[in-house]
Amino acid sequence: MNVNLRFKGTWAALAIIFLAPLAGVRAQSTGGAAASAPSKIAVLNVRNAIVATAEGKQAQAQLQSQFAPKQNELQSTQKQIEDVLWAFRDRMLDLKNDKRFRYVLIFKNHGEAAGASLEHPHSQLIALPIVPKRVREEVDSSRHYYYDKERCIFCDMIRQELDSGVRVIGETQLFVTLAPYAPRFPFEMWILPKQHSSSFENNQAPLYAGLAKVLKDNLVRLDAVLDRPAYNLMIHTSPIGEEVNEHYHWHIEIIPKLTKVAGFEWGTGFYICPTSPEESARFIREAQVVPAPPR
Ligand SMILES: [Zn+2]
């Protein structure tokens, strides 16, 4: 499948990776037993693909997919999710060698209401020549906080939230899942590494294994509480060239699609959230889920 992506005066690289048992998405994981096979997954050859036009530059992304249509991440094993995380990490490290890119966004649109363009479950990676506005704001705000207090705002938040516990959805040795203090949407969830880490792609193997476990557990809970909602999932990490820092802390944001963004939100950039984060956290935390069989 060929996809044209056009940004005014600029370009982007797109890859789609499926959360399904893919022969081609067996990235090297703990023991490095399996090697990645780039030809089987979405690959963009950015060097050959950029085409200048009067309206800007176009990038042509070539997508290839193999997937099991009935399988989603809830049926995927923890190991399969971990393999996808490794594939994203490897792809990010590769794309960062291209000096034109400033940010690599990994995201997932699950369900039609969340804007999923394909019927089968998949996650996406897009490399951008600019730092997205939302990320820039988060990074700059956290830098200002750091200048003021000499502490990472996310580390402070994690400490406070674990102390109070009311907005904590779950905690493992490596991660904490929170309902943020000022959520934009009902049941918004953030997953953060407990130890300070400024970039998703620069971590040790146990972290990706731990994240796969936490992701699966949280998505199973979300499904149980909200009856399989559509949702968006985004990884926020430091921009390219700013990867190692003390002020920004990579994290995942999950936003179930339960409300509509309307005039007030568009007009102000503020969000009216009808559900308190304490209530959301309690529902998800206390969800009765069938424990996954050991893998
Ligand atoms: Zn931190």
Ligand SMILES: [Zn+2]
């Ligand atoms: Zn964020």
